[in-house]
Amino acid sequence: MTGTADAVFAAMTPVLEGIAATFGRSCEVVLHDYRDPERSVVAVAGAVTGRRVGDAMSEIGLRVLAAGDDARNEVGYITRAQDGRLLKCTTLPLRDVDGTLIGALCVNVDLSAINRATGVLSDLLGLSAAEDTGATTDFSGDLDRVVDSLVGRAERAHAVPVTALGREDRLALVRSLHDAGVFGLRGAPGRIAQRLGISRTGLYNDLAELKKDKP
Structure with a gap:
């Protein structure tokens, strides 16, 4: 229902500025329209990842x-x-009146300033800084770069170029790309x-x- 989806995005757009203003300059809010994956960004408030409308x-x-229908809120990852830069992110799927996934509202918070303050306090208190386990995400807005980022991750995991992967390793990579929605x-x-x-x-x-491998 195109009209319903358009109404959802129209209603959400003013919300972005309010959320970003509440959390300050370390916060960015991005509205995605999944009906056009290659230009999904339809509104942005704040500047953390460099996302722009049309990305x-x-x-x-x-x-x-x-x-799809199984998408759930991902909060604070x-x-x-x-x-x-370390980011704390939340992704909230948006649906139309029929429950169809149409987009997402994403909140990205830059933790750099907080980490610096935490480091100073940890030094003063003689505590060890918490270990960071955040994986890298490509926010470039270019799908070719996103695909290349996913493939590059597989190259680093196997320590060889993807062109040199054996059959089983390549199948595992293709499966991961498929599961990622590429x-x-x-x-x-x-x-x-x-x-x-x-x-x-x-391919x-x-x-x-x-x-054939699926049950």
């Missing part, structure tokens, strides 16, 4: 989109921006096949193999 969704958005994007098979150094036919064969 594509990040890998977090791809994961939520892939979950920790991740890192590409420049190393294949729901226009032109994704061609991009991914090129990045993996295989033909589109080879489709991998996807068919994964379907």
Whole structure:
């Protein structure tokens, strides 16, 4: 229901400024319209990740989109921006009156200043700083870079280029990309096949193999 979805986004847009103003300059609020994944960002308040209207969704958005009806609120999870800053994020799926997933409201808080203050207090009190386990998220707004980030993560995990992966390791990578929702994007098979150094036919064969493995 396009009219209902448009009404949801129109109602949510003014909310962004209020949330961002409440939490101050370390907060950014982003509104996503999942009907156009390659230009999903429809409104932004604040400046933390550099997101702009017209940007594509990040890998977090791809994961939520892939979950579809099973998408749930993800509150207060920790991740890192590409420049190393630690972020605390919340992703709230948005639905129309029929319950169909249509977008998400995302809140990103830069923890840099808080971490610096925590470090000073920890030193004064003789305490050890808490260990950071946040994974890096690509917020570039470019889907090719998001795909490359996911593939690069697999390369680091296996310590070899993806073009050198064996059959089983490549299937595991294709499965992770599928679960991340990447294949729901226009032109994704061609991009991914090129990045993996295989033909589109080879990639489709991998996807068919994964379907056979499902219970």
